Amino acid sequence: MSKSLALSLIIAYLAVYGFAFIEFHFGWWLAMGANFSSHTAGVMVIACVLLSFNYSVGFYALLSVLIYGWLMTVLHYHSWFDILSTMILCLPCWGGFIIAKRASAKTR
Numbered sequence: 001m002s003k004s005l006a007l008s009l010i011i012a013y014l015a016v017y018g019f020a021f022i023e024f025h026f027g028w029w030l031a032m033g034a035n036f037s038s039h040t041a042g043v044m045v046i047a048c049v050l051l052s053f054n055y056s057v058g059f060y061a062l063l064s065v066l067i068y069g070w071l072m073t074v075l076h077y078h079s080w081f082d083i084l085s086t087m088i089l090c091l092p093c094w095g096g097f098i099i100a101k102r103a104s105a106k107t108r
Helices: 005-028 038-053 055-074 080-106
Strands: none
Touching: 005 038, 005 080, 038 055, 038 080, 055 080
16 A cells, blocks of 8 residues: 555545544534434445455445445434435545545556
């Protein structure tokens, strides 16, 4: 793993969990009748990293996130709106990982 990719992973986790901290303080998701899924956010960061490296591995990672979402709805921990809105919030991380991957490829 290159330094730029490792740095982007740290930044992504800080951004996602920083947003979760702010969300828990202000309650935007709760105002919409939803609940921010911090575990889904953490798993999405990992899925986005895998997706930036290899699309087939990333596909299975995203599939596992969806199965995780299904399990959370079956157990009544979160709704599909909670899971999908959290996943959408994490999608910019994927762009950051693609940029970091291209930057590390240019330095080689």
